[in-house]
């Protein structure tokens with residue numbers, strides 16, 4: 001699943017391909033965007049594509065005249081940029097296409113693509129509520145705002161492993177990122193926010209932007225250059241010896257039963273409840289696998305709360321007419 005750094009790479013590719021260019025064509029197959037284009041599509045042709053940005057796992061853009069678009073890739077979506085002359089055929093996975101004189105960006109398989117009038121942060125609720133981006137465009141990671149949101153009364157009794165996936169507290173963290181940043185800071189994923197020490201919070205504040213940068217620069221790599229060297233060259237440290245570069249990206253994520261890079265103990269995996277329905281309807285609680293070193297992260301396996309695991313269904317992609 002694309003996390004903040006993956007979505008940022010798409011945003012940078014689209015920015016490079018489309019920003020400042022006049023719109024040659026825009027098509028969409030998601031229901032509302034399609035309806036909007038049917039009514040207003042012709043008015044958009046020739047308008048300048050002003051900006052394309054990402055915030056957390058959301059990608060959005062603006063056209064001249066206060067029209068915007070927004071996509072969220074969920075589990076399966078991806079953007080692909082083609083050259084002007086490639087003119088790819090439309091296949092059944094295509095959700096949207098933005099064409100400029102020199103490029104063509106196609107969105108595949110994403111359930112969310114919408115077009116709206118006005119400021120994206122006013123029009124798209126999911127953007128408005130996002131916490132500070134793990135990859136800010138300007139300046140440093142807003143650690144004060146992260147800490148303020150983290151310590152809101154409603155979060156104090158939540159587990160840090162769950163809270164890190166909450167995009168309203170910090171935007172862009174997904175499952176590989178949360179596992180590796182908690183390992184880096186030696187934090188037990190089941191620690192309640194109220195019980196985090198000042199040092200642990202300071203460690204998260206320092207390492208969230210650091211790991212995000214690494215992962216942007218080398219796709220998905222959250223380990224340090226030294227750790228990566230060890231992972232690449234010591235076969236005892238990874239599965240899948242055919243593709244060591246792929247298996248050498250993370251410290252704990254998907255390294256179950258392999259030795260910890262810090263202490264040599266065995267990495268473990270457990271389900272953690274990351275979302276509880278407010279009315280106690282367990283059927284709709286969500287659990288995700290968390291990977292950790294019981295030794296370095298002070299996890300007593302006999303005390304790990306049991307998470308109720310329901311099989312995740314693939315969400316329906318909005319109808320294509």
Ligand SMILES: [Zn+2]
Nearest residue numbers: 260263293296
């Ligand atoms: Zn360890």
